[in-house]
Amino acid sequence: MRYWLMKSEPDEVSFEDVLAAPDRTVAWFGVRNYQARNFMRDAMSVGDGILFYHSSCAVPGVAGIAEVASTPYPDATQFDRAGKYFDPKATPEQPRWISVDVRAVEAGRFLALSEMRAIPALEDMVLLQKGSRLSISPVTPGQWSTIVSLLREGER
DNA sequence: GCCAACGTTGGC
């Protein structure tokens, strides 16, 4: 059992969108970074914990808790010529990019990035390192429990 | 919109 932070732009897929999806589950598509892909391919297991993070928005931060709900499979968007995630070098025989399914588990309150930066127990988070842009990053068990506790205090 | 930081591409 491992823990992850996964960034999504809420204009594209918000945590609320996942909560509203059938079985509270969506495909995590559009990862086009090898390091992030390799985490999905090599290190994730079904049931791993996910901090669902909203990025590139007015107030970035952790919007909820989710879990890995599938093993990896080819990301369909790499084959869609008309889509922005199309990759001309990918073929169904030799896919480059993968998805996993993500299931929303619980919302809790919103934990803003600005608040996370002020918490000493979180200062080593990959997310908070200078220049860190990884869309999927590992979270330690200590960081996970700190954040889950904060999400559960003062439910929205 | 700005811009720092980082990743990728491609010429050599």
Added chain:
DNA sequence: GCCAACGTTGGC
């Protein structure tokens, strides 16, 4: 294999 140029990310 180097590295300059370019593109992207993402907070502010």
